[in-house]
Amino acid sequence: MTKRTTGPAYRWLNAGAVSMGILASLVGARALQWQDNDKAAAAPTSVPQVESSPVIHLPTSTLRQNAGEDTFAIELAPIPTLAAPASVPLPRPVARSRSSR
């Protein structure tokens, strides 16, 4: 017999104590699909549109069909990294990576 483990905390989540957007991310969407009408009203029309940086390559995965077969192979792109040194000096850091504390 399968036991359910969702305790009070998770039921609290389901009770809607967090926004629909947050809840959407909780229920399994790794790529968040924001559907809340409130967001449309709150979303800024002047969100800065930044040109994509030349120094980071986003990872992509390619699904390829194996020749002559009904099977597929996933080709993973390399993990993104800086492709070249920063072209301008960095301003003061806004955050620091360190062991958890």
Add this chain to the structure above:
Amino acid sequence: MTAPRDPATWPERTFYAMGCEMSARLAVEPHVAATPLAQVEAFFHAAESALSRFRPDSEVASVNAHPGQWLSLSPLLWDVMSIALEVAEQTGGLFDPTLLCALETAGYRHSFEQMTVTTNATIPVEASPCSNHIPWRGRGYRQLRRRHDHRELVLPAGMKLDLGGIAKGYIAQTAVNHLRSWGPALVDAGGDLVAGDAPPGYQGWPVAVAAPSPLVQGNNLDVAQLWLVNAALATSGIDYRRWQAQGRPMHHIIDPRSGEPAATDLLSATVLASTAVQAEGWAKAAIILGSASALGELRQRRIAALFVRRDGKILTTPLAQWWPTGHAIREQHNNAGQQAS
């Protein structure tokens, strides 16, 4: 032409969750940023209540309390577990989310702030709550069974979950995905950084890697700086969460090959990856491997990483060679680094 706005001046919300200082920053005007940043904090607290091993009413605690039974997991825990197991596979098992028994045996049974106010606590020897006389070798995440159709899982006796850093990374990543709807964002989850798009006028968020505290006697020193955009930077280390138990130094990174705190020449490892969970997993794997093996492994995988050894030496993989600031910490090295060994 005016200079772009200093990224440090964009709205930020700081809070405490999951035993760590957290912050979320959003590059939009304050009246726009307030609501989504508050939602991010709420999300961290809510997810912590489900994923923390230290909360007796959490879902993870419930799973750990029912070994040998098929359990139906919430979508959240199932998703985090699935990603954690993916990273376990990628790292050849060096990262393993099922090592809580070993960690508790080493003395890490309570949240760190409850253990002590210092980083060199002495933990009294107690009977291990996981002690069941099962030999350590042969355990690990591969013993865990799952039924994907119904999000069900069963833990074998003697196995408990610790999603710790992986859960933190997952939540931070989800938070950035959420904030992305409003604008460029950066989330700092206790030292694990996740960035969305770059702030206006910059090629990324300017971030740094802090020197491990034993080497700088608690002072702040950045050993590296880089731009972070649409990527994650995680640091794992034995410089902070460490204590004394059974007459010897302990820390929180368990080597799955021995079931004991990793014997390593590294104080910290910082890894850049496409997601926080990947970065966290590889940073832990690097600590376990030690500097020589970690450099080879991560170089081969084309992962950008920076390591700080106990002797203060900074090492990078080729893709991170321009990160170091050039600040020498060798001169500031003191015996504290050795005490962590």
